Amino acid sequence: MKILVTGGAGYIGSHTCVELLNAGHEIVVVDNLSNSCEKSLDEVKKITGKEFPFYKCDILDYEGLTKVFDENEVEAVIHFAGLKAVGESVEKPLEYYHNNMTGTFNLVKVMKEHNVFNIVFSSSATVYGSPKTVPIKEDFPLSTTNPYGSTKLMLERVLSDVYVSDNRFSVVLLRYFNPIGAHKSGNIGEDPKGIPNNLLPYVAQVAVGRLPKINVFGDCYPTKDGTGVRDYIHVVDLALGHLKAVEKRSNVPGVHIYNLGTGQGYSVLEIVKAFSEACGKDLPYEIVPPRAGDVAICYADASKAKEELGWEAQRGIAEMCADAWNWQSKNPNGFEN
């Protein structure tokens, strides 16, 4: 299949490009490089030994996207492009709504004009808000607490409405839990700009000496050790989930919704311990007040993806931390090396 990957230079996108190419698909990548660099795509080419076209193009640019579709016989789109920092979205809501929403409207318009009806969309466990129980199933109530999350939930609704309006569409909504880790080569990985917001890149930067200590956001949650619990999933498993989704659901009209998680919850302190073991050193940490808006426990029931896509996460927490450490220690300054 020929698959357009928007946001393909980013963290999850670059890992998905590797798995799509390894599985024999052709890809075309569109990215404006606002939160990534082209070097990640050079590494994807080296890892796979395959070439593919890259367009430095903003999905807000209608003419630019039209050119991409005119020049390539795209059959399906995997749509990662978007802004994703929760805190920043609270400070810059208009930028987030414009980029994520208008960009997607543009993309779907150009898809329709080129008779492309298969889209896999990056949604997030954030659409479950503060779940009343765990594990979380796809039919749980939906709500959001910040503009970033609202863009995801609204786009889920928009894309579902697009299907209702035109039954040729196959819309796959993938709700990711917490992606971490890196490709085994250690040549692509997560490379956040500035101080990381998320736990794993923060821990990795403490381990490599870029940051002095880990701040653990609260230890009074109703969890096994009082710290927040999440469903961390290896980014390669997540990438393989996209491969299955695009292969199994393209040209199957409808709205298909799947959680992509492991079904296992780990606390912040368990992650610190697992990463310490992976990097072979004790990592300094301090308990600080909870972060506003954080939920205590979040993990997936991922059985629907197993039953319908034949997909299941394979990689455990030790491998996730070892691979994240391999990437970070080989590239202490990320792609800037």
Ligand code: NAD
């Ligand atoms: P990322 O920032 O590494 O990748 C997103 C890519 O999209 C970047 O390369 C960026 O340059 C590009 N981009 C942003 N706006 C664009 C635009 N207007 N036009 C073209 N390119 C644009 O983030 P990621 O972690 O790889 O996330 C990929 C997707 O998955 C995002 O939609 C994100 O919201 C979603 N998601 C991520 C997580 C997570 O924890 N990483 C969790 C749930 C959902």
Ligand code: UFG
């Ligand atoms: N945490 C710390 N210290 C840090 C960072 C995080 O203790 O420096 C804790 C948080 O309180 C939470 C856990 O580590 O308990 C995970 O936090 P992350 O920021 O890594 O991840 P979140 O679960 O808060 O959110 C992430 C993405 C969201 C996405 C969500 C679900 O940032 O965009 O996963 O997929 F919506």
